[in-house]
Amino acid sequence: MDLEESERAMEEWKTNAKIYWDQHNNLITRLDKTLVRFFNNNNFHDCKVNECKITQGEIRSSSPTSLNIVVEYEQEEWVFEYKKIINLSINFNKNSDDSHNGFEEWGYHELLPVDDNVLSHEILFSSGATILVHFFDKDITVKRR
Numbered sequence: 001m002d003l004e005e006s007e008r009a010m011e012e013w014k015t016n017a018k019i020y021w022d023q024h025n026n027l028i029t030r031l032d033k034t035l036v037r038f039f040n041n042n043n044f045h046d047c048k049v050n051e052c053k054i055t056q057g058e059i060r061s062s063s064p065t066s067l068n069i070v071v072e073y074e075q076e077e078w079v080f081e082y083k084k085i086i087n088l089s090i091n092f093n094k095n096s097d098d099s100h101n102g103f104e105e106w107g108y109h110e111l112l113p114v115d116d117n118v119l120s121h122e123i124l125f126s127s128g129a130t131i132l133v134h135f136f137d138k139d140i141t142v143k144r145r
Contacts, residue, residue: 024111032141035141048103049069049125050071051068052131053067076144077144077145078142079142080140081141081142082121090129091129103125103131105126106123109122119137
């Protein structure tokens with residue numbers, strides 16, 4: 001990579017980082033303030049998923065499906081609870097050379113707007129697995145178990 005290409009890549013990275021952080025900062029009004037502080041202070045990098053539970057509520061209710069993800073982070077268990085699920089995708093790395101194919105360690109996550117009423121939380125794992133969940137504003141909580 002030559003110097004000019006390196007500088008272009010750096011400028012593109014700065015532009016994309018600004019767009020991401022602008023979107024992230026706009027989420028403050030769409031999430032509980034305690035949750036915003038929580039996400040700003042905790043990244044969950046290298047935590048372990050202990051449980052992933054989908055619950056079907058009463059049919060034709062206002063919040064029929066929820067998702068709980070229980071993780072072990074800094075020797076404590078935390079529960080991510082998503083209510084009123086609109087979209088849920090769990091993908092494992094089908095190209096893995098391993099004989100097992102689970103989540104492994106939590107790598108990174110992104111919380112982004114989908115539209116004016118719906119948010120997206122995508123979690124990327126070291127195995128290549130992903131969890132993507134879409135839910136209505138303020139329908140996510142994170143609590144110590």
